[in-house]
Amino acid sequence: MDFDFSDEQKMLRDEAHRFLGDVSSFASIRRHLETGSAFDRGLWARLGEMGWLGVAVAEEQGGLGFGPLELCVLNEELGRCLAPVPFFSTVCIAAEILKGCTGAAAARLLRRIVGGQAVVTLASAERSDWNFDIATRFAGGKVSGSKTLVADLPGADALIVTALDADKEPLLLLVDALANGVMRTALQGLDALRPQAHLVLDQVDADVLARGDEARQLLARVHEQAAIFAAFEQIGGAQGALDMIAAYGQQRYAFGRPIAGNQAVKHKLADMLVKIELARSNAYYGAWSLEAGPAERPVAAAAARLSAIEAFEFAAEENLHLHGGIGYTWEADCQFYYRRSRLLAVSLGNAAQWSQKLLAGYSRGI
Amino acid sequence: MNVQDTPEEARFRVEVRSWLQATAPEFCKDLPADRSGIEYAARGQDWQRKKAAAGFAAICLPQTLGGRDASPMMEVIFAEEEARYPLPVGPLTSIGVGLAVPTILAHGTPEQIERFVKPTLLGELLWCQLFSEPAAGSDLAGLRARATRDGDDWIISGQKVWNSWAHVAHWGLLVARSDASVPKHKGLSYFLLDMRTPGVEVRPIRQISGESEFNEVFLNDVRIPDCCRIGQVGEGWKVTMTTLMNERVSVGGESGTLPDVRSVLGLLQTLEPELQAVYRMQLARLAAQEQGLKYFRFRLLTQISRGEMLSAVAGMGKLVYANLLQDLSSLALDIAGTAGLYPETASPAMAAELKKFHDGYFWGAALRIAGGADEILRNQIAERALGLPGDIRVDKEVAFSKLPSGR
Numbered sequence: 001m002d003f004d005f006s007d008e009q010k011m012l013r014d015e016a017h018r019f020l021g022d023v024s025s026f027a028s029i030r031r032h033l034e035t036g037s038a039f040d041r042g043l044w045a046r047l048g049e050m051g052w053l054g055v056a057v058a059e060e061q062g063g064l065g066f067g068p069l070e071l072c073v074l075n076e077e078l079g080r081c082l083a084p085v086p087f088f089s090t091v092c093i094a095a096e097i098l099k100g101c102t103g104a105a106a107a108r109l110l111r112r113i114v115g116g117q118a119v120v121t122l123a124s125a126e127r128s129d130w131n132f133d134i135a136t137r138f139a140g141g142k143v144s145g146s147k148t149l150v151a152d153l154p155g156a157d158a159l160i161v162t163a164l165d166a167d168k169e170p171l172l173l174l175v176d177a178l179a180n181g182v183m184r185t186a187l188q189g190l191d192a193l194r195p196q197a198h199l200v201l202d203q204v205d206a207d208v209l210a211r212g213d214e215a216r217q218l219l220a221r222v223h224e225q226a227a228i229f230a231a232f233e234q235i236g237g238a239q240g241a242l243d244m245i246a247a248y249g250q251q252r253y254a255f256g257r258p259i260a261g262n263q264a265v266k267h268k269l270a271d272m273l274v275k276i277e278l279a280r281s282n283a284y285y286g287a288w289s290l291e292a293g294p295a296e297r298p299v300a301a302a303a304a305r306l307s308a309i310e311a312f313e314f315a316a317e318e319n320l321h322l323h324g325g326i327g328y329t330w331e332a333d334c335q336f337y338y339r340r341s342r343l344l345a346v347s348l349g350n351a352a353q354w355s356q357k358l359l360a361g362y363s364r365g366i
Numbered sequence: 367m368n369v370q371d372t373p374e375e376a377r378f379r380v381e382v383r384s385w386l387q388a389t390a391p392e393f394c395k396d397l398p399a400d401r402s403g404i405e406y407a408a409r410g411q412d413w414q415r416k417k418a419a420a421g422f423a424a425i426c427l428p429q430t431l432g433g434r435d436a437s438p439m440m441e442v443i444f445a446e447e448e449a450r451y452p453l454p455v456g457p458l459t460s461i462g463v464g465l466a467v468p469t470i471l472a473h474g475t476p477e478q479i480e481r482f483v484k485p486t487l488l489g490e491l492l493w494c495q496l497f498s499e500p501a502a503g504s505d506l507a508g509l510r511a512r513a514t515r516d517g518d519d520w521i522i523s524g525q526k527v528w529n530s531w532a533h534v535a536h537w538g539l540l541v542a543r544s545d546a547s548v549p550k551h552k553g554l555s556y557f558l559l560d561m562r563t564p565g566v567e568v569r570p571i572r573q574i575s576g577e578s579e580f581n582e583v584f585l586n587d588v589r590i591p592d593c594c595r596i597g598q599v600g601e602g603w604k605v606t607m608t609t610l611m612n613e614r615v616s617v618g619g620e621s622g623t624l625p626d627v628r629s630v631l632g633l634l635q636t637l638e639p640e641l642q643a644v645y646r647m648q649l650a651r652l653a654a655q656e657q658g659l660k661y662f663r664f665r666l667l668t669q670i671s672r673g674e675m676l677s678a679v680a681g682m683g684k685l686v687y688a689n690l691l692q693d694l695s696s697l698a699l700d701i702a703g704t705a706g707l708y709p710e711t712a713s714p715a716m717a718a719e720l721k722k723f724h725d726g727y728f729w730g731a732a733l734r735i736a737g738g739a740d741e742i743l744r745n746q747i748a749e750r751a752l753g754l755p756g757d758i759r760v761d762k763e764v765a766f767s768k769l770p771s772g773r
Contacts, residue, residue, distance in 0.1 A: 001369060001371065001375070001439075001664060001668050002367070002370075002372070002668055002671070003367065003368070003369055003661070003664040003665055003668045004367065004665065004668050005367060006367070246752055246753075246754065249754065250754065257755070257758070258755050260754045261754065261755035261756070261758070263741070263744075263757065266744070266745070266748035266749075266755075267741070267745075267748065269752055269754060270745075270747040270748040270752070273679060273751060273752060274679075274682045274685065274686060277658075277662060277679055277682060278654075278655060278659065278662060279658065281658045281660075281664070281665055282654065282661055284367070284661055284664075284665065285661045285664075287367060288367045288368070288369065291367070292367075292368065299657075302650075302654075303654045303657040303658065306650060306651065306653075307654040307655070307657075307658050310651070310654070351647065351650075351651075354650070355646055355647045355649075355651070356646065356650075358650045358653050358654065358657075359646055359649065359650050359653065362627060362631055362653060363631065
């Protein structure tokens with residue numbers, strides 16, 4: 001039994017923890033929000049220099065040649081520090097789609113991602129997300145339609161767009177975000193650190209990346225993978241919230257002693273840790289399934305997501321609550337985890353959808 | 367990241383499997399139906415003897431003591447494989463092998479080790495634990511059973527409770543108060559009690575489930591020779607902690623006799639679709655916990671396999687499982703409605719299924735108290751894993767006899 005990350009993967013996590021601790025803080029997040037820019041370009045460039053943008057991309061395509069497990073550990077650390085960079089959209093989704101596509105256009109864009117020259121995001125949601133129940137159409141080399149809630153769209157250089165052709169065959173298209181006919185409208189949402197926008201495409205030039213069953217399967221696989229990466233991001237966030245309240249609970253005195261000495265407070269912190277450890281255990285299984293267990297992956301992703309949603313939501317809510325009144329102010333940092341936990345609870349499918357998937361897996365006997 | 371045995375572990379598993387295949391099915395053939403009686407206990411001793419003869423009685427102990435000097439992971443592997451058969455194992459023998467033996471090895475004299483360790487490993491001696499009292503459970507160090515010195519003997523009087531297998535045990539692990547004039551942790555002493563001593567009275571406790579798996583033990587001026595004291599007078603708490611620390615992290619696999627998510631899902635599918643939908647999210651939440659617990663155990667096994675100390679959060683396994691069992695059982699009984707409360711009105715197959723949920727509903731309540739109540743475990747996780755401040759303690763510096771007792 002060796003149900004753990006390798007020493008090298010743990011070193012990467014420790015390195016990421018130290019690096020992000022040096023360059024990213026709640027103060028830097030607040031400074032970034034005041035600039036109004038789509039993401040922190042300085043930090044993004046640093047991530048490129050460290051090789052993180054190509055950590056799971058093959059060496060012949062310019063990457064570091066590692067795999068999905070390295071993305072898991074990086075997501076945990078990015079989730080903890082809430083760094084305002086389009087890592088999830090670009091590296092965990094777009095690059096993973098491009099890796100599954102053949103053709104020169106996909107390979108070129110992948111190289112640009114790895115080199116830090118392109119932010120890329122998937123535009124798929126219309127009525128619902130991650131499927132081809134869509135109205136966007138592709139004909140004569142042009143795509144038209146509209147997409148909603150596209151993560152990191154404001155700062156994107158290229159887009160991967162889901163569409164149907166005249167025969168209603170599913171397509172994954174590549175679109176230049178600066179091309180004629182692309183209209184982006186930023187949306188004001190719950191979590192400004194991960195900007196979302198509305199997208200309208202009007203007769204925009206597009207290249208086909210994948211089509212038919214290949215496109216369908218690729219999208220489904222990347223969705224499942226992304227759910228597992230997101231679980232690690234949520235665990236990082238939950239651990240960040242727990243660390244925040246554990247530190248505050250020992251500094252803050254009431255009734256003549258640290259508030260964290262009271263059972264009503266410390267039992268909640270114990271429950272946070274228990275939920276995090278359960279979520280972490282499921283996420284480990286998810287990580288294992290990324291490489292070794294394609295048959296187990298749907299159930300592993302569902303269990304990882306459900307327990308990560310619960311752990312992060314509980315940690316974020318109780319972190320704010322146990323801070324007392326100060327936790328409700330703009331100047332306290334509790335809000336950042338509170339907002340992110342809600343965003344991630346519904347990104348990539350909410351608890352109800354993952355519940356159906358988990359029980360369906362049990363019924364199939366997995 | 368992999369979930370397979372190492373080559374060495376795999377070799378050991380093959381060895382254990384082939385020995386069990388050759389031994390266990392035959393042994394299980396004619397086990398007594400009453401799994402709490404004296405005959406069943408005798409078969410438990412037989413099985414322990416067989417294990418000892420084959421070198422599996424004390425896998426982690428040195429060879430000089432009858433063990434095989436192997437790693438704790440090998441012990442886990444043996445237990446996993448052993449659990450595939452309905453063998454008479456569990457607390458019946460593990461209180462002796464898993465608690466008494468390490469305690470005596472750590473604190474006993476050479477004479478005591480000579481007298482008790484081998485006979486226990488060989489299945490000759492069965493043990494019970496005489497720790498909890500009616501007024502001392504979570505606050506174990508507040509126990510009141512009195513130990514009074516009388517020449518070369520001690521005279522013990524008091525009452526112990528929740529003593530599994532005390533009705534068949536030959537010896538008991540006993541902690542009692544030898545000095546009430548000092549603070550509570552400092553006035554305890556630890557003894558080995560021959561359960562045949564006059565004045566020892568064992569009575570079964572009738573539980574809320576109607577069964578009687580535990581006993582209470584009354585100690586009426588029971589004489590224990592001083593040679594059966596373990597550790598120094600007044601240092602019984604230290605010895606007690608050794609025993610408690612050896613209450614092993616539960617590493618057993620799933621039990622077929624208690625409810626799990628799969629069994630509740632089966633029951634759910636008997637409902638109309640609209641009603642099913644109402645329950646599904648609740649059940650999925652518990653399913654994610656069940657899965658999480660399984661893989662949490664994989665992480666603990668990885669630590670054991672590497673020979674690492676288990677982290678302080680390891681104790682959460684029981685906390686999660688006990689609550690999960692109670693939640694799953696009450697959810698199942700909710701799904702089953704009024705009819706679920708009366709298994710005899712159902713078909714035989716459904717009745718057996720319902721009986722399982724009844725058992726889980728009661729046993730979940732018991733498990734949330736036994737071996738560290740939920741609140742004690744949360745305190746331990748908060749203080750040891752998170753480093754948070756301890757509780758305010760009004761009893762630490764005060765003589766035990768001066769503490770308010772509430773009645």
